[in-house]
Amino acid sequence: MLTYTCNISGHPNFYSRYIKMPSDKLLQIGNGYISKSDKADSALVCFSIVANRYSDNMDRHDKEMTMNGYIGRWYVYFFKFFNYEKSYESLLKAKHIAEDINCGLAHIDLNFGCMFQTLAEQCKDKPLKEKALNYYKKAFYESLKENDNNSLNMAFSNMVFVSFNLNKLHTIRNMQKHYAAKKQTEMTLYAHII
Known part of the structure; x- marks a missing residue:
């Protein structure tokens, strides 16, 4: 089975440009990248930044954003990189957040x-x-x-x-x-x- 894991260390400018963006904008950009066959790694970076912002003390809206980041990660890992372990892990984290916020x-x-x-x-x-x-x-x-x-x-x-x-x-x-x-x-x- 072919699997792929994104390595953002080779793209410090890309990462530093996106790390400061609001979550809703990153989700929008990530969703735009999904449809481009050569931009799956960029989509994964956007979704990962949002997902990694999760904190127990966030408000409901911010938790929903991180849940959507994990759903985006699931999609990229599953349909683009065929990394089923990482896709399952991302979807499971999204489910825990969904249960927490009841949404x-x-x-x-x-x-x-x-x-x-x-x-x-x-x-x-x-x-x-x-x-x-x-x-x-x-x-x-x-x-x-x-x-x-x-x-x-x-x-x-x-x-x-x-x-x-x-x-x-x-x-x-x-x-x-x-x-x-x-x-x-x-x-x-x-x-x-x-």
Whole structure:
């Protein structure tokens, strides 16, 4: 397995320029770098600066910024550098912060589901696919609680796909009823397929 870890020591000007920026600006810059194939290391630096600012005595908003920094790190490590250990570690730290501030758990559990589903499909591993399904189910209920329609739609569509693949559509019948009752998006079509 090919893994990559960013070494910012060779870029002191880059680092010193960004270390003083506010977290929201760094997250914006990092998200801009993600779409550029040759800028993944720059995105990782931006997200890492924000994530490393975490402190127990921060206010809720600042903790949410650091949580988003860890989510950004997860994305770069997982999808750009294929460093699954570091991606898992980053997502786990984001989850601890989300639990602390009671915000964003649906989105994070969606990412866990995505991670396990991707690995399951690469390895043809059924237990990993079942783990992905369980995370999608958690994300579904958390998104209902958080009133997060984007995560709700993604969780439901991923649950349909994975549960169908596992021949376990019957396990999401109750969720289908909750989803159909929402009737707030065009994704409701999925609810009627099952």
